[in-house]
Amino acid sequence: MGGAPAGLEARSLVKRFGATTAVDGIDIAVRPGEFFTVLGPSGCGKTTFLRLVAGILAPDGGSIRIGAADLTQAPIWARNIGLVFQNYALFPHMTVAQNVGFGLAMRRVPRADRGPRIARALETVRLDGYGGRRPSELSGGQQQRVALARAIVIEPDLLLLDEPLSNLDARLREDMRSELADLKHRLGITTILVTHDIHEAFSLSDRVAVMRAGRVEQVGAPTELYELPANRFVAGFLGPVNEWTGRVGAIADGTAEVEFAGLRSCRVPALAGWRGGDEATVILRPERLGLTAASAAGEGAVVGRIDQVAHLGNLVNYRVAAGGRALLAQAPAGRTGRFALGDRVAVAWDDADLAPVAP
Amino acid sequence: MRRLLTLFNLLMVAYVVAPIVLVVWMSFTPTMLFEVPIRSFSLRWYEELFSYDAFIDSAWLSLRLGLISALAATALGFLAAYGLVRGRPPGAGALLGLFTAPLIVPAVVYGIAMLQFTNLVGLYGAFPALVAAHVVIVLPFAVRTLLASLEGQGPELEWAAMSLGARRRHAVLLVTLPLCLRGMVSAFLFCFLISFSEVTVTLFMAGPAHQTLPVRIFNYVSDRIDPTMAAVSALVVLVSVALVLVLNRLGALAAVRK
């Protein structure tokens, strides 16, 4: 729609509320045209971050640049951002068209030009013909799309989405997600999504920042975060993991031999700072654990007994008691290779799937 | 058990509304004496009422006073409620306490204070002083009603408006105010009702030149009783009940319930 997309650069942002520090020195750089997600549990400061960027809150420290302009001190109405709220925040006393046209009116766009732009925006969110309705006459998903149209019609430099899908039911959320993914390609607006939903973050984003307690724990592409989490928090937040702590043996060429009680010793890329005799933690995703019948145990496999089974439809989660540990494994729910509670199984993995994590 | 309770409540309701109903009933008696039960219907006292200039004057005064003070209180109340809700200034609780203090401080106390103070500053019996007192008296109702209205609305709509380029004044004028319309109407009517019913403070401070309808009735009833009084009173009741019904429909009576 607009000109060349702008990037966002937030530098050592700080926001305190009384004695608590909600945002504690955040550095985030969003590239022009990028779909960037801030992901974290509730209370991690992600919404505060979004409000700082939007200009709803004033930072206690740090700076915000959008494109070339330093907007740290700019009021919210001068930032040219599109903001989509969790509860949509549509003006209930205005029609859909008036809602979408509000930003244009504030920008003193001539009346004659507003109509076509409103129509185009509504078309973009597939709501053509709904201009005369009131927000209260629309479904949750439609209201969501009006909010989106209202935000993009002003051709913002930056689109901010605050948990936009959390008020929708599961089916609708899936639809809206794929619609957002579509829009992202068509519009090319630099977008920041704030969410606690991993699926939402991973399916939409070019890059994701994981936040905890006011700080950014890790920034990276979704696969990068999943495969190589920086620490145990990120690893655990992105899904269930097997987390093993063992003792470092010999280190050679950046690869460490780590001894795990009850399991076999594994070769793991050494983290900087690991020394022989140190404690080391590695993680392994459940879907990377292979289960076979105990009788067919290969070399290096650990034999154990299945003590919990949970069917998830297309997947099955197993918990295996082996080597004095509880190992989590996940397998596709095929017709073959199923196991039952109490079955003796062999657990195998490839050392290449192990990721070392900082504590 | 339930029947007994219902019977009790019917008696109780009869008791609490008896004087109100009776005043209206009596206003339609044709004779000089109060007849119980009423034998025939007459509008005689209403005709007589309209030849009493003093009552007409009082009615005008009450109306003027009510409209002006309700208007002023609604405006001040909106600003104050907006400041309290969106600004959260230090000491917000104490400020709210101050604005709603006239609910708790006895009217007699405020009446005495205003009598003495208006004399001190040379405004005794002045209409502006009376207006100021009435605005103070009705302000709690405006503040409470509009506070509820603004709190129910939440700040997100204003944020949305401002993110779309609206300055605060535009956001307030185009979004907040239209959505508070119901609250504004409620506050206005509520304030008018309270001002219209106010006796005590007015009696203490207004002086002989400004006798509102209730004050006029008070002074008159102390001397003698005649059905003309019933006609005036019935009109006052009518206005009050009508306002209460409208306010109830607007859901505004909760401001007292808190």
Next chain:
Amino acid sequence: MISGAAGRSALGIRLGGSVWLFLGPALLLMLAAYLAPLFDTTIVSLHPNRPTGIDRDSWTIANYLRLLDTYYGEVLLRTLRVSLLITLFSVLLAYPVGVWLAGLGPRGQAWAILVYMSPWFVNAVVKSFGWTLILGNRGLVNRGLQSLGLIDSPLRLMLNETGIVIGLLPGHFLFVLLPLWAALKGLDGNLRWAAMTLGARPWQVFLRVTVPLTLPALLAGAIINFTMNMAAFAAPALLGGTRTRVLSFIAYQVNLEELNWPFGGALAVAMLVVTLGFVMVAQGLTRGGLGGGRR
């Protein structure tokens, strides 16, 4: 929203310093037309009253000591007695009304509560006038009883304390009823069944479960009701007559007939302090903001 000071600048959404632009008008009004008069009256009450007027040069607490005179003591006792009686009757009447209300459907409740609230909204003078039509010597009650041959001479139902109690109760009833009603509605309905499965009869449930759980709200309401009764002016003035005077009527006479403002001011300050004291106790009972009413 979030508490705490605004950021470094007057930026964005927080009102910051401009909050005082919004609060200013109401604040100015309250300072000039509320706090200033109350302050002035407090000062006046500490000056002696001379035939020439208020002596603003000397200070005294004699006006307050005069409140302890037998005459005023008697008036105070009467005011207390009448107010307490009204509160007591209100509390006793509130349970049957509250329980009945809580058993109605939502629409029924809304209408019934409106009816019980309505006396408060109607001008006290008009209501008192209505009561004179009912309670007077030639009023509804006396003439009814006489025509039935039950009494020879009319009963004295007004121009005494009885009249004040009867006339004031309905208008202030809502201050007891509304908190009780809210508390009754807030009761977990399962408590009733729980108590019954444990063998309690309905009346036992009422006494052992309902009353203890709703008593704090009722008490808070009773205190507000009491302060309202203490301060009421128009109804006691019209229904009590010249002989049955209450505190507020004395305050009227002292200020507007005797024109003794220092003493009248002392009366006002005393009423203010006592009322605020009671209200604080009531607010301590229910951590909510129980507002009062006026009149």
